[in-house]
Amino acid sequence: MGCVSSSPGRSRRAPGYEDPAVLASQTSFTVNEVEALYELYKKLSYSIFKDGLIHKEEFQLALFRTSKGPSLFADRVFDLFDLKRNGVIEFGEFVRSLSIFHPKAPESDKTAFAFKLYDLRGTGYIEKEELRELVVALLDESDLCLSDSAVEEIVDNTFSQADSNGDDRIDPKEWEEFVKKNPASLRNMSLPYLQDITTAFPSFVMHSEVDDYSGISK
16 A cells, blocks of 8 residues: 655545545535545645544644644534544545535435534433533634523523423434524534635634524524
């Protein structure tokens, strides 16, 4: 197999490389868009470790333009992109995960991804503490500051709408119903410029006004 070049040369294929035509057939991207994503992938995967794989530090640097300190939100998104659970993101995982944010991706895929994002413990339910933790993390990444009481209001308001059986947790079915009634909760699950992807990394941190936080409308 040989050793990986220290720079993202055109003749080398990154570990986990998959045929753009195959990836296009399995995602919402065209072949040309997948090829553009590969150029972006190479740029990211050689930014720090230079091994053709995207590590968490490289992902955070691309996502937030900083590698300082731990970030719950960056960690959570990275974990969901890391489909093989091996601590790195390969090219196929990168494309398949980004496809969920394509405007043409099925809403059911966006809904399921958002549920997993909030289900921090992986229990199959969203609990109040998980929601609270991620809301605080999202506010922090968006440079917004709300009081503890305002955060509690967001959590309580969301649960009052979503927790239809009153068991203090939100299951996937309840989440689906909540999303149908509150489509703004998936607002950041669609990134329009993925339809015309370039070599600029899509930003998942959207700066919103405080008024947007009536429920999980981040």
